[in-house]
Amino acid sequence: MVADLSRIRDWINMKKFTSLKATVAPVALGLAMLSTPAYAQDQEEAAEEDQGLIVVTGSRIASPTVTSSAPLQILDDVAIDDAGVTNVQELLLENPAFGTPALSRTNSAFLTSGTGVATVDLRDLGSARTLVLINGRRVIGGVAGTPNVDLNIIPTQFLQQVDVLTGGASSLYGSDAVAGVVNFVYKRDFEGIEANGQIGQTEQGDDLRYQANLTVGTNVADGRGNIMVHFGYSNEEGVLSRERANTFTDDFDGFRVTGNVEDFGDSRGPFFSSGSPQGRFDVNGTPTTADDFTFDPVTGAIRQGFFTNGPAGDGVNADGFNRQFFRTIAVPVERYLFATAGTYEVTDNINVFFEGTYSKTKSSRIIEPFFLSSGDIFPANGGRVPLETDVNGTLIVNPLVPQEVVDASQDVDGDGLRDYGFIRRIVEFGPRQGSTTRDVYRFVVGLDGTLFDDKFTWDISYNYGSNTENQFSSGQINVLNARNALAAIPDANDVDGDGDTTEAICADAEARAQGCVPLNFFGAGSISPGALAYANGESSFQVDQTQQVISANISGSLFDLPGGAAGIAAGVEYRRENSITELDALTNAGLNAGNAIPDRRGNFNVIEGYVEVKLPILSDQPFFELLEVGGAVRVADYSTAGTVVSYNGQVTWQPIDDIRLRGTYSRSVRAPNIGELFSGLSETFPSGLTDPCAGIGPTGGGTAGDVCRRDAGVNANIAANGTFTLTQPDIQGIGGFNGGNPNLFEETADSYTIGAVINPRSIDALRNLTITVDYYNIEVEDVIAAPPRAFTLDQCYNQDNPTFCQLIIRRQQGDAQNSAGSIEFINATQINGAVLKTDGIDVTATYRTNLDALGIEDASVSARIAYTHVFNNDFAPSTTAPFDPSAGEIGTAEDKFTANLNFEKGPLRWNWTGTFISKSFEDDQFCQAFGLDAECISVPAEFYLDTQINYAVSDEFEFYFGVNNLLDNDAPNILSGTSFNVTGTDTAADVYDVFGRSYYTGVRMRF
Structure with a gap:
């Protein structure tokens, strides 16, 4: 005192x-x-x-x-x-x-x-x-x-x-x-x-x-x-x-663009979202955008490459989506x-x-319409949408996919079917409202x-x-229905009895019986009212x-x-x-x-x-x-x-x-309180985390090395590779759960x-x-x-703190996507x-x-x-x-x-x-x-x-x-x-x- x-x-x-x-x-x-x-x-x-x-x-x-x-x-x-x-x-x-x-x-x-x-x-x-x-x-x-x-x-x-x-x-x-x-x-x-x-x-x-x-x-x-x-x-x-001039357009802080602290608070824009209504379609799984497909926002024509740049030096996407128009002050x-x-x-x-x-x-x-990606619909197999459907041993291409995309698509996820990935603003579903x-x-x-x-x-x-x-709330999508609606085939046998054998129908007969209508994500305004009604996912709380x-x-x-x-x-x-x-x-x-x-x-x-x-x-x-x-x-x-x-x-x-x-x-x-004690585990997918075991060998590595080698999965990875080695899916595949803890005091x-x-x-x-x-x-x-996940990693591997180590779950065996020993979950319970x-x-x-x-x-x-x-x-x-x-x-x-x-x-x-x-x-x-x-x-x-x-x-x-x-x-x-x-x-x-x-x-x- x-x-x-x-x-x-x-x-x-x-x-x-x-x-x-x-x-x-x-x-x-x-x-x-x-x-x-x-x-x-x-x-x-x-x-x-x-x-x-x-x-x-x-x-x-x-x-x-x-x-x-x-x-x-x-x-x-x-x-x-x-x-x-x-x-x-x-x-x-x-x-x-x-x-x-x-x-x-x-x-x-x-x-x-x-x-x-x-x-x-x-x-x-x-x-x-x-x-x-x-x-x-x-x-x-x-x-x-x-x-x-x-x-x-x-x-x-x-x-x-x-x-x-x-x-x-x-x-x-x-x-x-x-x-x-x-x-x-x-x-x-x-x-x-x-x-x-x-x-x-x-x-x-x-x-x-x-x-x-x-x-x-x-x-x-x-x-x-x-x-x-x-x-x-x-x-x-x-x-x-959108009712105020200064917040009408998506922008970004100038310091984050130039790195000059004097530019803090300087609006750089338009800084539109890359999640546009016309969509972006990846055919080969590469991180570049030059070989992706999109649609011209003015003419609607398909084109390869992505958005044109905005004002010089801003590094923004002028053809993107203005989220601010749908946001609230x-x-x-x-x-x-x-x-x-x-x-x-x-x-x-x-x-x-x-x-x-x-x-x-x-x-x-x-708030703005939902920014949907193929990974939201198909979380397995690398988040790719199958381009082809196996019908009685015959691979049938989805007729809603533009021919340019069909010709360029590859089998990225290795399942024998050509596929594509997408990101798209689903404006047809309207803004997310509650x-x-x-x-x-x-x-x-x-x-x-x-x-x-x-x-x-x-x-x-x-x-x-x-x-x-x-x-x-509205503006979300029903993932199960969307998955069915994205697997479309031509109605060659007129199964719906309307006399049209050129239209697309859902491949799954049971889904068709439940009202499935194919989803067309290619281009702005391409989703039909029937598909919208089928795939719409309202929520309640x-x-x-x-x-x-x-x-x-x-x-x-x-x-x-x-x-x-x-x-x-x-x-x-x-x-x-x-x-x-x-x-x-x-x-x-x-x-x-x-x-x-x-x-x-x-x-x-x-x-x-x-x-x-x-x-x-x-x-x-x-x-x-x-x-x-x-x-x-x-x-x-x-x-x-x-x-x-x-x-x-x-x-x-x-x-x-x-x-x-x-x-x-x-x-x-x-x-x-009740939320801290009894909240169930809700799923999340954190980003920007680095596995402390990366590069650890059979010996050495200090405290982190000792803690890493206590895990059987990590040791199996080291035995197979010489050092602990991660693939891109391992790095991107870290999940986690947030939740309560009934043992709190x-x-x-x-x-x-x-x-x-x-x-x-x-x-x-x-x-x-x-x-x-x-x-x-x-x-x-x-x-x-709930401790930050980066802090949890530090406390476990650098401080050898068992309280935090128990929050980290590693895969004990590898599979088609992930390596043995890779982090599956970092939980953040209270x-x-x-x-x-x-x-x-x-x-x-x-x-x-x-x-x-x-x-x-x-x-x-x-x-x-x-x-x-x-x-x-x-x-x-x-x-x-x-x-x-x-x-x-x-x-x-x-x-x-x-x-x-x-x-x-x-x-x-x-x-x-x-x-x-x-x-x-x-x-x-x-x-x-x-x-x-x-x-x-x-x-x-x-x-x-x-x-x-x-x-x-x-x-x-x-x-x-x-x-x-x-x-x-x-x-x-x-x-x-x-x-x-x-x-x-x-x-x-x-x-x-x-x-x-x-x-x-x-x-x-x-x-």
């Missing part, structure tokens, strides 16, 4: 911090004249009036204050309204404590599942390590087999506040709270009617967004009860890549939301309560009350959540997840200490999670030209109990206005991971009224925060100023991850072995005051700035591997801040928000792969400015108008061929704004 504190001191004195101040200070000062509080208040600034006993995020102990020993930020309903967001994710991501989201509208178009999902990720440690709660209780996951909550289910306008607790909190809330907690708090005891409608779109006229919301609340039974109901609808129509999302909550006082000391949420989310995706509907139900019922003259509060509740997802939680809690004070009443909280919880994922039969078998993916079923249950104490040792003493210590411990017994323990310790010292020092230490845990994280809260109340002019500074440090061990660590510093400053001193009556201004500097954010696939640093890279900027200010005068409220992302770098491994320094390429800093003006015509009616990205900043060019490119967007769309300047307007009515 001393070393860490020293690092902070050294960092503050560094020249780059001086430079940063020179950049940030004028911007912050300008925003102090011009900006809005995205976070309306920190917990230090909460209202001071008596609120009775409450429970604040970060502690289970009921208290009359909302102070917290751990860093806690509170976003209130006014700040949410002032942001004009459709999904609360948009607002949370402005906070520099949040990292790049795993899922959002702008990075999920290419996913087979998860399209349109919105998640959050504190500290860039992964969404699975951020616990999301509603009213302090768990929420069903929105992604199959994971606890990751889809924020589309959160009714933004029904929120009273959002609490963001940074730092480990597993001892209080259970598994997953490694990086922190985001707690969405619904409105309470609301009376009246509140409605709003909003519409907006970008300056370019796309991504139309509109929403309508209605909240109704009333007291019942003479004030003994209250019931609230909320209805919401929103629609974000999305943006296609932001997927559309439509939401229907219903939320309700209520309480009823049964007796003076007992209340019954309930809350419920229903969300229906619809999303869709579109439509997804998610239905989430969640309800909570329970009792709460007080005991012993209100010294203790208690509650007991049942929480049920259900998430069902139905996804249907269904998810059914449930969560049940029964919990009971009690909190109160046991006795008095010199500093006040000693607080205690305790509770027990039982939770059961279940997840089922089912795919169509073709996908299960890998027969839609994709990899085989099995269904998944899994469940677990856990019973856990916790105790928390808070001990105010001293108060109202010289140099000890407050000295308080506390801690918590939780023991959980999982049906899968066994017994796990988490705990924390906290200390708060307030030497004077104006300064409060705080520190926390936490041991947090994350138990493996929990991740453990040690984290601590050290901070100060400065509120100079003794200085009248500054009594409304609050400054917080917190250093955080989190290290996660036994991280659950294991507990990686390490994650991050540390940094958070600084916030808030200030609010009236403007009477300036002669402006009935006016006030409030300002806030939140800044985060990341020292480290590192990942290592094992404890013996070097760390891969990501701090400072794109998506994990070293410096981020959000500055806000709100001006109010009478019915007018005007607010501004500025968000800064510092200069960021390409991935260090990307640079080093080209022999360059780790920080060889950078993109400049970005600053986004938003504003909204509200005017209350009356107490009942208010209208507002807002502009996002007021400066109309373009996202930096992060193009295809680079590490952080999001396909279809020409940038890191999950980091930078891809919409440009956009406008919205709306009205609010309250009665």
Whole structure:
């Protein structure tokens, strides 16, 4: 810890911090004249009036204050309204404590599942390590087999506040709270009617967004009860890549073309795909394209050779296929939301309560038509299509194959039949499209009350959540049917009885009886409607997840200490999670030209109990206005991971009224989720791998040689060839399976925060100023991850690590294609072995005051700035591997801040928000792969400015108008061929704004 504190001191004195101040200070000062509080208040600034006993995020102990020993930020309903967001994710991501989201509208178009999902990720440690709660209780996951909550289910306008607790909190809330907690708090005891409608779109006229919301609340039974109901609808129509000039055409990064770092971000195009609709046909198995056949894209005539080149020096294919025309920048999302909550006082000391949420989310995706190869249809025999069919001892040539191809074709695969290979964009099948509907139900019922003259509060509740997802996709091909349809012969005997003896029919009589129609891949538009209907392979994806939680809690004070009443909280919880994922039969078998993916079923249950104490040792003493210590411990017994323990310790010292020092230490845990435990083995075909045994002889070779010779197949190969020898099919024939591991155990994280809260109340002019500074440090061990395959090879053969060697499967005997000892599979199942660590510093400053001193009556201004500097954010696939640093890279900027200010005068409220992302770098491994320094390429800093003006015509009616990205900043060019490119967007769309300047307007009515 001393070393860490020293690092902070050294960092503050560094020249780059001086430079940063020179950049940030004028911007912050300008925003102090011009900006809005995205976070309306920190917990230090909460209202001071008596609120009775409450429970604040970060502690289970009921208290009359909302102070917290751990860093806690509170976003209130006014700040949410002032942001004009459709999904609360948009607002949370402005906070520099949040990292790049795993899922959002702008990075999920290419996913087979998860399209349109919105998640959050504190500290860039992964969404699975951020616990999301509603009213302090768990929420069903929105992604199959994971606890990751889809924020589309959160009714933004029904929120009273959002609490963001940074730092480990597993001892209080259970598994997953490694990086922190985001707690969405619904409105309470609301009376009246509140409605709003909003519409907006970008300056370019796309991504139309509109929403309508209605909240109704009333007291019942003479004030003994209250019931609230909320209805919401929103629609974000999305943006296609072809709707923007900069993303209309396939391009490629200039650095990847020239090797000059100065060309990074320079668009080189058109850089069209070689998978064209007219197809490319290989007749002799050679890697060159000069002897391949294709069709002229203009005349349709067959020709030998491939595409003509594009602009000089670009090395692109001008006759290829423009994939960008079919890609997506932001997927559309439509939401229907219903939320309700209520309480009823049964007796003076007992209340019954309930809350419920229903969300229906619809999303869709579109990407380019499938790029099909003959290897997808005929994976055996070198992926070649037989040109001839043996009919009663006679070889009959497929009549759909052009004569030029027939004349040039050879028997490449050695089966006695001439063959050909092809690659082709199957545009006749249409673009690959998917439509997804998610239905989430969640309800909570329970009792709460007080005991012993209100010294203790208690509650007991049942929480049920259900998430069902139905996804249907098109644009794939049925491999079995395509295989039959590519084996065509002339209908010389008129077997179909239509009188035409020149047409082609499927060679297999059984296939013909099932509707087989021959496929003609030669030339664009050559596939007939009948063949298309026969070979089409639609797919489906269904998810059914449930969560049940029964919990009971009690909190109160046991006795008095010199500093006040000693607080205690305790509770027990039982939770059961279940997840089922089912795919169509073709996908299960890998027969839609994709990899085989099995269904998944899994469940677990856990019973856990916790105790928390808070001990105010001293108060109202010289140099000890407050000295308080506390801690918590939780023991959980999982049906899968066994017994796990988490705990924390906290200390708060307030030497004077104006300064409060705080520190926390936490041991947090994350138990493996259903996907990590029970995912079946899904097939994949990795590329770019080198067998470490290549060239190994009977002796020598160091560690790699010793490990290689332990394998009987390798020894047989060496005996036959003198050294271990591989053929091209051996090199290209490496497969693998990804999957879960039922033997996983929990991740453990040690984290601590050290901070100060400065509120100079003794200085009248500054009594409304609050400054917080917190250093955080989190290290996660036994991280659950699938190791990269290249790393697996290195660990096995260079480090002789048996854990990784067991993931490598070699062929023990050779066959017609592959050699003995060649690698058949390198599997990548989940294991507990990686390490994650991050540390940094958070600084916030808030200030609010009236403007009477300036002669402006009935006016006030409030300002806030939140800044985060990341020292480290590192990942290592094992404890013996070097760390891969990501701090400072794109998506994990070293410096981020959000500055806000709100001006109010009478019915007018005007607010501004500025968000800064510092200069960021390409991935260090990307640079080093080209022999360059780790920080060889950078993109400049970005600053986004938003504003909204509200005017209350009356107490009942208010209208507002807002502009996002007021400066109309373009996202930096992060193009295809680079590490952080999001396909279809020409940038890191999950980091930078891809919409440009956009406008919205709306009205609010309250009665």
